[in-house]
Amino acid sequence: MHDSSDFPFDETLSVLKSQLPANLQSPRVGIICGSGLSGLASSLKDSVLISYEKLPGFVQSTVPGHKSILAFGLIGDVPVVAMLGRFHPYEGHKLSSVVYPVRVMARMGVKYLIVTNAAGALNPNLAVGTIVVIQDHIALPNLTGMNPLLGPQISDTYSRFIPLSDAYSRHLRRLLFLSAHNLLLPSNALAEGVYAWVSGPTYETAAEGRFLRAAGADVVGMSTVPEVLTAREEGMEVMVLSLVTNMVVIPDGYRSVREEVEAELAGKLTNPVLDEVVSHEEVLALGKEKGDLMKTLVEKTIQLITA
Numbered sequence: 001m002h003d004s005s006d007f008p009f010d011e012t013l014s015v016l017k018s019q020l021p022a023n024l025q026s027p028r029v030g031i032i033c034g035s036g037l038s039g040l041a042s043s044l045k046d047s048v049l050i051s052y053e054k055l056p057g058f059v060q061s062t063v064p065g066h067k068s069i070l071a072f073g074l075i076g077d078v079p080v081v082a083m084l085g086r087f088h089p090y091e092g093h094k095l096s097s098v099v100y101p102v103r104v105m106a107r108m109g110v111k112y113l114i115v116t117n118a119a120g121a122l123n124p125n126l127a128v129g130t131i132v133v134i135q136d137h138i139a140l141p142n143l144t145g146m147n148p149l150l151g152p153q154i155s156d157t158y159s160r161f162i163p164l165s166d167a168y169s170r171h172l173r174r175l176l177f178l179s180a181h182n183l184l185l186p187s188n189a190l191a192e193g194v195y196a197w198v199s200g201p202t203y204e205t206a207a208e209g210r211f212l213r214a215a216g217a218d219v220v221g222m223s224t225v226p227e228v229l230t231a232r233e234e235g236m237e238v239m240v241l242s243l244v245t246n247m248v249v250i251p252d253g254y255r256s257v258r259e260e261v262e263a264e265l266a267g268k269l270t271n272p273v274l275d276e277v278v279s280h281e282e283v284l285a286l287g288k289e290k291g292d293l294m295k296t297l298v299e300k301t302i303q304l305i306t307a
């Protein structure tokens with residue numbers, strides 16, 4: 001649970017003010033780059049990069065594929081701020097630290113937050129490489145008491161109870177699909193779905209994958225929901241894009257090891273079991289492959305927001 005010392009807003013904002021030119025001091029759009037997706041901010045115009053080390057209240061990202069840099073710049077004429085590297089609770093960071101950058105963005109004037117992540121597909125109809133536009137989430141950690149909004153409210157202007165039925169902005173999702181149409185993307189490049197948040201750092205067992213699928217989730221990942229809840233408390237409109245980097249292995253049943261051994265002892269041949277395992281390297285490789293597409297979509301959508 002947080003207390004006010006977790007949020008040194010005045011100090012952070014004063015460092016940012018001292019480093020940024022006037023045209024970048026009030027970004028309208030915030031972007032959070034998921035694993036391997038920091039290239040999203042590679043074509044910002046007039047960019048200014050500030051290392052998290054210099055920012056009071058910011059921790060460091062320790063995960064490969066996440067830098068620890070806040071990037072400011074223009075997309076078209078729109079001033080944006082992008083987190084090149086996010087924080088996850090599994091790194092040992094407090095939830096208040098995980099969401100602190102979102103609170104700073106809000107205090108700089110950000111109205112729209114675009115959150116990206118790498119995720120495993122639970123829905124067998126989703127192919128690796130698909131970008132899933134998130135329409136809802138299932139957050140087992142929230143339901144069991146791991147929620148970044150637990151604790152004293154940090155502003156009198158916030159509602160104590162935040163509805164989440166409208167957490168994922170229909171307006172932004174419409175702009176995203178319009179951008180995809182304008183870019184002539186094939187319809188299977190994008191899908192819509194539900195994100196399941198798990199704490200990680202372990203990937204799911206097959207049984208956990210089946211459980212989350214049965215509960216209605218299409219993809220699963222280890223981030224994003226804390227930032228979304230905070231952005232909603234701060235009054236931002238939010239869109240989330242998940243890049244499917246791997247299929248979560250959820251076979252319907254297990255092949256019995258006992259039967260396999262008994263068959264072998266009886267001299268019968270059995271087919272070898274092919275154990276598929278996911279790795280973070282695979283996740284990062286997909287980010288590299290699809291990062292440009294994600295970047296183009298995000299850029300086009302941002303230009304439509306303020307058109």
Ligand SMILES: O=P(O)(O)O[C@@H]1C[C@H](O)[C@@H](CO)O1
Binds near residue numbers: 034086119221280283
């Ligand atoms: O920060 P994101 O959600 O993009 O990173 C995903 C989830 C884990 O941090 C990591 C697992 O490979 O990638």
